[in-house]
Amino acid sequence: MKVVFTGGGTGGHIYPALSLWRYMKERESELEAHYIGTREGLESTIVGPLDLPFATVEAAGLRRQISIAAVRTLLKTTRGFFQARRLLRSWKPDIVVGTGGFVTLPVVFAARSLGIPSVVWEGNARPGLTNQLCARRCDAVAICFEESRRYFPGARNVVLTGNPRASEVVSVDVRQKREALDTYRILRDQKVILIFTGSRGSESVNEVVVRVLPKFAEHPEWRCLFVTGEKHYESFVSKLGNLPRNVSVYPFIHDMPSLLPNVDLLISRAGSSTLAEICTVGIGSILIPSPYVTANHQEANAAGLVREGAAKMIREADLTEELLWQSIVEALDDKRLADMKQRAKQFGTPDAVVRLYDLVKGLVK
Structure with a gap:
């Protein structure tokens, strides 16, 4: 299986992706994985030293109000989209897994434009704008709180998995x-x-x-x-x-x-x-x-x-x-x-990584 992980900015977006990656390494004998992040994000420090190929694209936090800064952000994210398309075309992954943060948007949108299945994982009860936008472009959304479901009305498939970090x-x-x-x-x-x-x-x-x-x-x-x-x-x-x-x-x-x-x-x-x-x-x-x-x-x-x-x-x-x-x-x-x-x-989900893995594997063609 070929998988591209993306997510960044904080440990809360990065570590769950790495938990899933480690779990998949134990079960997929021919796993080929890559990670896409940003140069400025914490992911460059955390993922860089691992035996997980790491590449960067441009991305920035989306702004809800029109301004000069919002235009700059849009241009930067657009560049990131085309950079992500080039990477995905080169790697030809079976699926993209996004775990949140600015970088998830250009990568998930690029995957959709190339017909590559994708899953977005949301760890918070109240999701951010990035994942809400990605939910309309991806094949499934994984959530950790049941109350999150109402924030993804346009998503194809919303599944309660929990946080894979817990399984570690x-x-x-x-x-x-x-x-x-x-x-x-x-x-x-x-x-x-x-x-x-x-x-x-x-x-x-x-x-x-x-x-x-x-x-x-x-x-x-x-x-x-x-x-x-x-x-x-x-x-x-x-x-x-x-x-x-x-x-x-x-x-x-x-x-x-x-x-x-x-x-x-x-x-x-x-x-x-x-x-x-x-x-x-x-x-x-x-x-x-x-x-x-x-x-x-x-x-x-x-x-x-x-x-x-x-x-x-x-x-x-x-x-x-x-x-x-x-x-x-x-x-x-x-x-x-x-x-x-x-x-x-009583709130624990010790099998969260198993649920997320099953969701990802089920979408691979």
């Missing part, structure tokens, strides 16, 4: 979990709190967290791991005094699937991949949705978990040192934490 967390074995305990110096019976605000981190959340970390000295039975994001690591560390012994700070954690099964409470944004991991493993969470994303989709992602008591949400506008610390203490109450974990797991 489930596949972690006992040895990998134990190695993570050693790597992150987690003692037996310690409750593990992970603070992670996405692949790029969040300067505004970091500013609050830096004032909270000293309080962990009051609770040696807890272990706090804080991931700043590589962009913010140096500036964050420069503001720290002496940290409690049970607190560690990292720029990024690359073996997250191995660590997550050991985590009791996750403080994070509400990106789709993060929520998939929370639910599949069964982790209590305090969600701080990013207010800077299109259509405030992270708050929509979090709302379902909050309604069912599977998570607590703090809007960034309300975030303070006192509120965050109070929320952590309350969430780590034994009874409340056990309840949050149980309720979160």
Whole structure:
């Protein structure tokens, strides 16, 4: 099978594509895969070092209002469309799989113009404009939230698959979990709190967290791991005094699937991949949705978990040192934490990658 993956901008668009790619490599003995991204996007850093051929096209975020910037965006996306057509003509894939981000549009549109089947995967409860436009050109749309279905009225086939990233967390074995305990110096019976605000981190959340970390000295039975994001690591560390012994700070954690099964409470944004991991493993969470994303989709992602008591949400506008610390203490109450974990797991889709793979394979002629 020949497959072209495309998606970029953030880890939430890239990692699900890579999860599917890894799963397909195990099951397709003659898999030939390529990845199309942009030169400026995070995908160039993440996909580049892998044994997955990577090419770039031009793409930019679409604008809903007419302006000079909107015209420039349209011209750039049009160039990307013709660049994608040349690549697809050269590779002759059986199918294109788009996982969101600006680059998905020119590639999916190019696939349609060449008669190549395509699938668009949407991770958020409220999809972005790119995937909504692509839905009318592709052969199927895969979704992670049932409420997303209403945003794709013109799509041919909308299928609830879940997030393939979740399946990687489930596949972690006992040895990998134990190695993570050693790597992150987690003692037996310690409750593990992970603070992670996405692949790029969040300067505004970091500013609050830096004032909270000293309080962990009051609770040696807890272990706090804080991931700043590589962009913010140096500036964050420069503001720290002496940290409690049970607190560690990292720029990024690359073996997250191995660590997550050991985590009791996750403080994070509400990106789709993060929520998939929370639910599949069964982790209590305090969600701080990013207010800077299109259509405030992270708050929509979090709302379902909050309604069912599977998570607590703090809007960034309300975030303070006192509120965050109070929320952590309350969430780590034994009874409340056990309840949050149980309720979160009800939303899990451990077979998501299987569902998505079956959908893709079913469209290959």
